[in-house]
Amino acid sequence: MYDLIIVGGGPAGLSAGIYAVRYGMDVLVLEKSIVQGQISLTSVIENYPGFASISGGELMQQFKAHATAAGVKTKAAEVKKVEDGGDRKIISTFDEEIEARAVIIATGAEPRRLGVPGESKFLARGVSYCATCDGPFFAGQEVIVVGGGDSAITEALILSGIVSKVYIVHRREELRSCNLLKERAAEKENIEFIWDTTVEEILGEELVEKVRLKNVKTKETTEMSIDGVFIYVGITPRTGIVDVDKDKVGFIKTSDLMETSARGIYAAGDCRETVLWQVVTAVSDGAVATVSAYKYIMGLE
Numbered sequence: 655m656y657d658l659i660i661v662g663g664g665p666a667g668l669s670a671g672i673y674a675v676r677y678g679m680d681v682l683v684l685e686k687s688i689v690q691g692q693i694s695l696t697s698v699i700e701n702y703p704g705f706a707s708i709s710g711g712e713l714m715q716q717f718k719a720h721a722t723a724a725g726v727k728t729k730a731a732e733v734k735k736v737e738d739g740g741d742r743k744i745i746s747t748f749d750e751e752i753e754a755r756a757v758i759i760a761t762g763a764e765p766r767r768l769g770v771p772g773e774s775k776f777l778a779r780g781v782s783y784c785a786t787c788d789g790p791f792f793a794g795q796e797v798i799v800v801g802g803g804d805s806a807i808t809e810a811l812i813l814s815g816i817v818s819k820v821y822i823v824h825r826r827e828e829l830r831s832c833n834l835l836k837e838r839a840a841e842k843e844n845i846e847f848i849w850d851t852t853v854e855e856i857l858g859e860e861l862v863e864k865v866r867l868k869n870v871k872t873k874e875t876t877e878m879s880i881d882g883v884f885i886y887v888g889i890t891p892r893t894g895i896v897d898v899d900k901d902k903v904g905f906i907k908t909s910d911l912m913e914t915s916a917r918g919i920y921a922a923g924d925c926r927e928t929v930l931w932q933v934v935t936a937v938s939d940g941a942v943a944t945v946s947a948y949k950y951i952m953g954l955e
């Protein structure tokens with residue numbers, strides 16, 4: 655039986671792993687795939703101390719190299735279920751059952767779907783959730799970015815260097831993103847804002863050709879020719895594997911010590927209810943979760 659199983663090998667999970675090794679715990683990080691969640695989809699990160707500007711993929715590589723050098727063991731496995739058997743937690747993957755004294759859920763989040771007709775049909779045929787991955791396919795073309803948060807504006811700025819024109823379609827008249835990003839986007843000649851507007855439908859034959867837009871104030875609908883639709887309307891947590899208290903969206907509720915409603919089960923990073931989903935908070939969550947797990951195992955709570 656392991657001391658600690660960490661489900662998820664993103665920034666929160668690897669940070670938790672590094673701390674666990676340093677506490678002398680027998681720990682294993684289970685990671686679903688080589689693509690480590692939200693961070694790997696982020697083109698550029700400028701608010702992680704020590705790295706003035708780095709791509710999400712590169713920062714993740716640095717985390718992995720650090721964790722490996724520290725002695726963190728990882729295994730590729732998709733976890734189906736985490737069950738609370740009291741002193742013995744049971745982690746079921748598609749191949750086996752693993753037992754541990756404590757578990758940290760660091761499964762992260764994924765892009766929220768817009769939920770409009772055409773979104774699924776045109777996935778990878780003009781609809782994308784990743785400018786880093788798919789932006790180059792739209793070189794010299796016109797795209798829309800849906801959303802007004804940090805992700806939408808960051809990725810619109812990246813796209814503006816690749817495509818001929820970026821339209822940011824936002825449902826309100828004011829952006830949610832931080833001021834620095836707002837100012838940068840306003841300075842770009844090939845970024846144009848379409849305010850108070852929602853995307854009602856994505857249309858085309860084989861590939862995206864048009865979107866149907868609705869002005870939420872006038873209720874007027876229009877069709878607009880476009881080559882690509884990049885969607886950044888928030889994140890959805892991946893928390894279906896564990897039965898602990900969650901908010902109405904599915905983010906796991908925790909204490910400041912990362913404790914969930916089940917003793918010995920902790921949550922860290924984008925999958926937990928918090929006020930700030932950033933890399934810097936994810937790595938902090940991971941460290942705190944491990945210290946809490948250690949104290950739980952040692953009976954020091």
Ligand code: NAP
Nearest residue numbers: 699801802803804805806825826830886887888889931932
């Ligand atoms: P977000 O901050 O929740 O913003 C989502 C945006 O999408 C909002 O502007 C929202 O509009 C809009 N939206 C939501 N549902 C919509 C719908 N059905 N139709 C149209 N628009 C819709 O999400 P995010 O930008 O993905 O960011 C998620 C978290 O990651 C945030 O905490 C963010 O700060 C963080 N993040 C950090 C970095 C970084 O540290 N470098 C980069 C990117 C993101 P309203 O404003 O009207 O609600």
